[in-house]
Amino acid sequence: MYTIGIIGPMEEEIELIRSKMKVQKVEKLANFTFYSGTWDRQRVVLVRSGIGKVNSSVAAQILIALYRVDFLINSGVAGGLNPKLKVGDIVVSRDAVQHDVDQTAIGEPPGKFEDADVIYYEADPRLVRLGEAAAKGLPGVKVYVGRVASGDQFVGTDEQKQRIVKTFQADAVEMEGGAIGQVAYLNQVPYVIIRSISDASADAAGAEYKSFVKQAARNAAYLIEQMIQNL
Ligand code: ADE
Numbered sequence: 001m002y003t004i005g006i007i008g009p010m011e012e013e014i015e016l017i018r019s020k021m022k023v024q025k026v027e028k029l030a031n032f033t034f035y036s037g038t039w040d041r042q043r044v045v046l047v048r049s050g051i052g053k054v055n056s057s058v059a060a061q062i063l064i065a066l067y068r069v070d071f072l073i074n075s076g077v078a079g080g081l082n083p084k085l086k087v088g089d090i091v092v093s094r095d096a097v098q099h100d101v102d103q104t105a106i107g108e109p110p111g112k113f114e115d116a117d118v119i120y121y122e123a124d125p126r127l128v129r130l131g132e133a134a135a136k137g138l139p140g141v142k143v144y145v146g147r148v149a150s151g152d153q154f155v156g157t158d159e160q161k162q163r164i165v166k167t168f169q170a171d172a173v174e175m176e177g178g179a180i181g182q183v184a185y186l187n188q189v190p191y192v193i194i195r196s197i198s199d200a201s202a203d204a205a206g207a208e209y210k211s212f213v214k215q216a217a218r219n220a221a222y223l224i225e226q227m228i229q230n231l
Contacts, residue, residue, distance in 0.1 A: 001041060001042060001043060002042050002043065002070045002071070002231060003042075003043040003044075003045065003067065003068060003069045003070050004039075004042055004043065004044050004045070004069060004070065004071060004073060004228065004231075005045050005047070005060070005063035005064070005067060005069030005071070005072045005073070006044060006045070006046045006047070006072075006073050006074075006075060006224065007047055007049045007056060007059050007060060007063070007072065007073070007074045007075070007176070007180060008046070008047075008048055008049065008074075008075050008076050009048070009049050009050060009051050009052075009055070009056065009076050009175065009176050010048065010050075010051065010076070011048060012213050012214060012217050013048075013075060013076040013077065013217045013220070014046055014047075014048045014075075015217075016217060016218060016221035017046055017075065017221050017224060017225075018035055018046055020039060020221070020225060021035065021037045021038065021039045021044055021046060022037045022038045022039065023035045023036070023037040024036055024037040024038070025037070029062055029066070030058050030059075030062060032047050032048065032049060032050065032055075032058070032059050032062070033047065033048055034046070034047045034062070034063075034067070035047070036067065039225075039228050040225075040228050040229050042228050042231060044228070045063055045067045045069060047059045047062070047063065049176065051175055051176070052152050052175050052176065053098065053150060053151070053152055053175065053176060053178070053179035054152075054179075055176070056074070056175075056176035056177075056179050056180050057179045057180070057182070057183050060072055060179075060180045060183040060184065061183055061187075064183070064184075064187045064189050065187075069189070070189075070190075071124065071127060071189060071190040071191060071192075072180060072183075072184055072189060072190070072191040072192075073127070073191070073192055073193075073194060073224060073227070074176060074177050074180045074191065074192070074193045074194070074195075075194050075195075075220045075221065075223075075224055076174065076176070076194075076195055076196075076217065076220060077174070077195060077196050077197070077198035077212075077213055077216040077217060077220070078091060078148065078172040078173060078174040078177075078195035078196070078197060078198065079154075079155055079161070079172065079173045079174065079197070079198065079199045079200070080171075080172055080197040080199065080200035081149070081161055081164060081165050081170050081171055081172055081173055082144070082146065082165075082171040082172070084142070084144065085142070085144060085171065085172065085197050085200055086142070086197065086200055087197050087198065087199065087200050087212045087215075087216070088140075088141055088196060088197060088212070088215055088216060088219055089141055089142040089143070089144060089196070089197045090131075090135045090138070090141060090142070090143045090144065090194065090195070090196050090197075090219060090220070090223060091143075091144050091145075091146055091148060091171055091172040091193075091194075091195045091196075091197065092123075092128055092131035092132050092135065092143060092144070092145045092146075092192065092193070092194055093123045093128070093145075093146070093147070093148045093177060093181075093192055093193035093194075093195075094122070094123060094128060094145050094146055094147060095120040095121055095122045095123055095147055095148075095181070096120070096121050096123070096147065096148040096149070096150060096177045096178040096180075096181040096193055097111045097119055097120050097121070097147065097148075097149050097150070097168050097170065097178050098111060098149075098150055098151060098178040098179060098182070099111065099149040099150065099151045099164045099167070099168055099170065099173070099178070100151035100152060100153065101113060110167045110168070111167070111168060118185065120147070121178065121181030121182055121184065121185050121191075123181070123190075123191060123192040123193065124190030124191060124192055126190070127190055127191070127192035127227070128145055128192055130192075130227045130230055130231065131143075131192055131194050131223060131227055132145055133226075133230065134222075134223045134224075134225075134226030134227045134230065135223050135226075137222070137226055138219055138222060138223070141219060144171060146170075146171030146172065147168065147169060147170045147171050147172075148170065148171070148172050148173070148174065148177045148178065148193050148195065149164050149168050149170035149172070149173045149174075149178065150173070150174055150175055150176055150177045150178030150179060151173070151175065151178075152175060153175070154175070155173045161173070172195055172197065174193075174195055177193035177195070180193070181193070194220055194223050194224060194227075195220065196215075196216035196217065196218075196219040196220040196223075197216060198212045198213045198216040199212065
């Protein structure tokens, strides 16, 4: 039996997962609500982290240090950067980067702080395979293993998207996964990001996001359920 930490930024992104778990304990730490219980044969701790890199980092560290999770799954929605990705498609992270990290003025490459070892945080290959296999059960939905770029910005313009694609060759953009990747790396805990595309086209990102976020979250929740069953 594993203990799986699941992080979702927003209520829409965690409510389905919570409804499928057998929740045994609810605790508030650092203002986040942690739901512990079981799902299938596994122990699960689910947290709604709130939006952004700091929130998700704190939530991830609590899951690792206090709940002793064996690995982290970050679920939710993302904006598509790769033109192959349509709304509702799934991205499973091969790796993740923080696109707003910038010490280029002092000679560092984009995405890297002076004291960091890496730019791209590798996801756990086993979790990637499980995510990819699980997504095959969603009819009409493509699964794509790719690079997730994260930053403390909602990326809503073509210009912003192009910069991230050009600099990092990223496939999807959101606001937490790269930070969770760094926390996982620092603690040597396996992780993966599973994101369903909620907005694909460039300048309509804001409007698309609002209408598709629920469907996208449903896809991501289904996928995690399959992963847990196949662990
Ligand atoms: N999450 C979903 N869509 C996003 C976007 N376009 N930018 C940042 N985070 C997102």
